[in-house]
Structures are given as structure tokens and as C-alpha cells.
Amino acid sequence: MRHLPQLFANNRAWASRQIRQNPEFFARLCAIQAPRYLWIGCADSRVPANEIVGLAPGELFVHRNVANVVRSDDFNGLAVLQYAIEILHIRDVIICGHYGCGGVQAALGAPVSDPLEHWIKPIRAVRRRHADDIDSHTDAPARWRRLCELNVMAQVQGLSRLPILAAAWAAGRCLNVHGWIYDLKDGLLRDLDVSVTRAPPEQAA
Numbered sequence: 286m287r288h289l290p291q292l293f294a295n296n297r298a299w300a301s302r303q304i305r306q307n308p309e310f311f312a313r314l315c316a317i318q319a320p321r322y323l324w325i326g327c328a329d330s331r332v333p334a335n336e337i338v339g340l341a342p343g344e345l346f347v348h349r350n351v352a353n354v355v356r357s358d359d360f361n362g363l364a365v366l367q368y369a370i371e372i373l374h375i376r377d378v379i380i381c382g383h384y385g386c387g388g389v390q391a392a393l394g395a396p397v398s399d400p401l402e403h404w405i406k407p408i409r410a411v412r413r414r415h416a417d418d419i420d421s422h423t424d425a426p427a428r429w430r431r432l433c434e435l436n437v438m439a440q441v442q443g444l445s446r447l448p449i450l451a452a453a454w455a456a457g458r459c460l461n462v463h464g465w466i467y468d469l470k471d472g473l474l475r476d477l478d479v480s481v482t483r484a485p486p487e488q489a490a
């Protein structure tokens with residue numbers, strides 16, 4: 286190949302390593318996709334979903350975008366969610382943010398150009414809604430960290446109010462939405478304790 290030969294060399298080495306460890310590796314992956322979890326994370330290159338939680342190919346359904354935003358007008362994200370719930374029958378959706386998120390930082394600063402500005406609008410809204418909380422932190426890094434957390438919490442709330450979730454819960458499906466945050470500094474995940482396991486009260490019959 287003419288372009289990026291190193292990546293192809295890496296790929297060949299990876300594929301043969303998998304086969305050495307388990308000759309059936311690719312045959313089994315081809316046969317069935319049955320991940321138990323949907324991961325909605327940031328596109329940040331330092332937050333590789335599978336690796337962080339020690340899951341192999343086939344075990345984690347992954348959607349990533351700038352600053353792990355869930356938008357009701359994002360057909361990409363909604364299609365992933367629909368596929369995960371209706372076809373793969375996933376029971377746990379994990380929204381995972383991370384400290385040091387550039388998308389969240391952008392939402393703390395002056396407007397940027399579209400489409401990024403359009404994309405981070407919901408994070409600016411979170412920042413406005415929680416102005417007291419965020420401004421109670423005296424230094425900029427602490428405010429940034431706090432908005433990283435609040436953004437995840439807001440996305441969990443927003444996701445749990447989407448019609449597709451309401452339909453699944455109304456049908457008696459077991460479906461949980463979790464909010465986690467990853468710390469680049471030590472590689473550890475923290476549960477923000479905002480899991481939603483049933484339809485929010487205003488939606489319940």
C-alpha cells in the first residue's frame with residue numbers, strides 16, 4: 286500500500302497475534318455480535334473504550350463523538366442507540382466523559398466556529414444551568430473538571446428521556462443508563478452515581 290504502511294504492518298501483526306492466541310478468534314467474531322454494553326464516549330484519542338474496561342472485540346458496542354454528547358437531533362447517535370437497544374438488546378448504556386476534555390473546555394470559552402459550536406451548544410447550556418456550582422470553584426482547572434462531570438450527568442438525564450428509552454422501559458425491558466468519568470492522570474474510571482434504571486417520574490404511567 287502507498288499510504289500509511291506502518292498502520293497496515295501493525296494490523297497484520299495484530300491479526301496474527303489474535304490467531305496465535307485463539308485460532309477461532311475471527312471465525313467467532315464473524316458468527317455473532319453480542320456485546321453486553323453500549324459505550325458512549327468522547328472521540329478523544331486518549332480514551333480508548335475497550336482498553337479502559339478490559340473488553341475484547343465483540344464485547345462493547347461503541348459510539349464516540351466530541352465530548353460524549355447525546356442529542357435528540359443527532360441521527361448518528363440515535364441510530365447507534367436504536368441498534369444497541371432493539372437489535373443487540375443491550376442492557377447497560379455507559380456514558381463516559383473524561384477530565385481534560387477539549388470539547389468541554391471549548392464550552393467554557395468564547396464561541397468557536399460551526400459545526401463545533403453547534404455541537405457543543407448543549408454543554409454551554411449545562412454550564413449556564415449550573416453556573417453557581419461551577420463558579421463556586423475558584424480556579425479554571427477545577428471549573429473545567431466540574432463541567433466535565435456535569436456534562437456527563439446532563440447527558441445521562443437527556444438520554445434517559447429519549448423516546449426510544451421510554452419505549453423500552455414501557456415494554457418492561459431491563460435497561461440501565463450510567464454516567465462515568467475517566468481520569469487521564471491515573472487511568473481510572475469513576476462512577477458518578479447517576480445511574481437511571483427506570484423511566485424518569487414524569488414519563489412513568
Ligand code: CO
Pocket residue numbers: 327328329351352353383385386387388389
Ligand atoms: Co473529550
